[in-house]
Every structure is written in C-alpha cells, then in structure tokens.
Amino acid sequence: MISYITCKRKYFLAALAALTALVASRSVFAIDLALIKLIQSAPLEVFDRLSLFFTILGSGEVTGVITAALAAWLYLKNHKKAAFYLLLFFGLSVAVELSMKFSVEQPKVFAQFRRGLKIPVPIYSPFTPYAYPSGHATRSVILSIVFFYMAQLKINSEKIKARAKTFIVSVCALMLISRVYEGSHWPMDVIGGICLGSYLAALIIERFQKDNF
Known part of the structure; x- marks a missing residue:
C-alpha cells in the first residue's frame, strides 16, 4: 500500500x-446529494x-498535537529531516485546505442535512465561505498513512502488525464517513481531502525514506 x-x-x-474542477462547476452536486442522503x-x-468523538479527534488542535509529538519523537531519534518535513507538509495541508475553502465555490452542507450534534468541548473552526475540501479528511489521511508506514516498518510481529494496520485503516474510514454522516461535509469534500492528504503523505514518506526512516 505504502509503495x-x-x-x-x-x-x-x-x-x-x-x-x-468538477466541484467548482457543480457537475457532481447531484452525486453529493444522493450520497449524503444514503x-x-x-x-x-x-x-x-x-461522530462527535471523531470530530474532536480530527480537529486541528488534536491532530496538530499528535503531529508535533511525532515530530519531536523523530527529532529525538535523530531523524531531524523527517521531523522537519512532517511539520512542513502538515502545515502546508492546512494552508492549501484553507485557500481552497476561500476559492472553490462548493456551498456548505444545507441545514436539513446537519444532524445538530453538540460537541462537548470547544474546537476552533476558522470561518471559510466554502466547504471544499474537508480538513478533517486531509489531516486524518496524512496521519493514517504515516502511522501505517511506521507500523509496517517498526512492528516485528506479523500478527500485531496486521492488527495495527487494520485499526489504523478502520479509524480513518470511520472518520471519513462521520464527516458526511453528521452533515459537516459533502462526500466530494471528503474525497478531495483524501486526494490532498494522500499526495502530501506520499511526500512525507518519501522524505522519511531519504532520512533512512
């Protein structure tokens, strides 16, 4: 998978x-409507x-702390370049996501599709006029791929390795579905986040490998 x-x-x-391009032209909006209803x-x-749990887990605050902690661990393990590029591309993901949410005219999910679930803790959500792509999806995919790579590399037991990979993929999948289920995003927002996150995660893994990690 990683290769x-x-x-x-x-x-x-x-x-x-x-x-x-398809989202901006509204060419796939009918698909968005059909999928969110389903x-x-x-x-x-x-x-x-x-969904509430995954909303908190995928927030900028929590994923930022996880990324910073992972970068600190890499730095202490003498993988300084890997730590630097992890932080760089994670930060870039936020910048790209926000810039697209100001430029790609994908309306936010209509009120009738919002489940109105109340988050028990305060989470910062910057104002953006549009919804595409999903930041939760982008960040979750980046971290899931990075942790999948680490499990593949660092866990010796094949049984534990398989369980760890299954857990990582399952958590990521539930995170992605929950964004549509609770009415925070259209399906295409999530798919856009998957594409963006996968591309940036690939760049991170490439830098990890160059740093002999």
Missing part, C-alpha cells in the same frame, strides 16, 4: 485537480457518539 501511494502520488494530485438514511445513536 503504491508513494509511486502514484502524481495520480492523487491529478485526481485532486480534476475533482476540484449515508444519513439510517441514523444510529452509537454513530452519533462516534
């Missing part, structure tokens, strides 16, 4: 560019709670 992502990173960038068709209390 595929790093080798095919240009495809993720091309997919992001193509999807952005995902929200069977509301469950347990998933309401999970």
Whole structure:
C-alpha cells in the first residue's frame, strides 16, 4: 500500500485537480446529494457518539498535537529531516485546505442535512465561505498513512502488525464517513481531502525514506 501511494502520488494530485474542477462547476452536486442522503438514511445513536468523538479527534488542535509529538519523537531519534518535513507538509495541508475553502465555490452542507450534534468541548473552526475540501479528511489521511508506514516498518510481529494496520485503516474510514454522516461535509469534500492528504503523505514518506526512516 505504502509503495503504491508513494509511486502514484502524481495520480492523487491529478485526481485532486480534476475533482476540484468538477466541484467548482457543480457537475457532481447531484452525486453529493444522493450520497449524503444514503449515508444519513439510517441514523444510529452509537454513530452519533462516534461522530462527535471523531470530530474532536480530527480537529486541528488534536491532530496538530499528535503531529508535533511525532515530530519531536523523530527529532529525538535523530531523524531531524523527517521531523522537519512532517511539520512542513502538515502545515502546508492546512494552508492549501484553507485557500481552497476561500476559492472553490462548493456551498456548505444545507441545514436539513446537519444532524445538530453538540460537541462537548470547544474546537476552533476558522470561518471559510466554502466547504471544499474537508480538513478533517486531509489531516486524518496524512496521519493514517504515516502511522501505517511506521507500523509496517517498526512492528516485528506479523500478527500485531496486521492488527495495527487494520485499526489504523478502520479509524480513518470511520472518520471519513462521520464527516458526511453528521452533515459537516459533502462526500466530494471528503474525497478531495483524501486526494490532498494522500499526495502530501506520499511526500512525507518519501522524505522519511531519504532520512533512512
């Protein structure tokens, strides 16, 4: 999986560019409507709670702390370049996400699709006029790919390695679905975040490998 992502990173960038053009032209809005209705068709209390958890977990504050802690660990392990590029590309993801949310005219999710779930802790959310792409999706994909790579590299037991990878992929998938389920984003916002996050994660992994990590 990791080798595929790093080798095919240009495809993720091309997919992001193509999807952005489609979203900006409103060519896929009917698909957004159909998918959000499908995902929200069977509301469950347990998933309401999970959605709140993932909203907090994928926030800029929490993912920022996780990224900073990981960078500090890499630095202490003498992988200073890896630490630097992790912080650089994570920061770049935020800058690109926000710039696109001011320029790609994708309306925010309509009120009737918002589940109105109340987050129990304060989370900073900068004002942006548009919704595309999802920052939660972008950050979650970046960290999931990085942790997947680390599990593949650092865990010796094949059984534990497989479980760790399954856990990472499952958490990421639930995070992505929850953004649409709770009405925070359209499906195309999430897919755009996946493309952006995958491309930047591939660049991070490439720098990790050059730093012998």
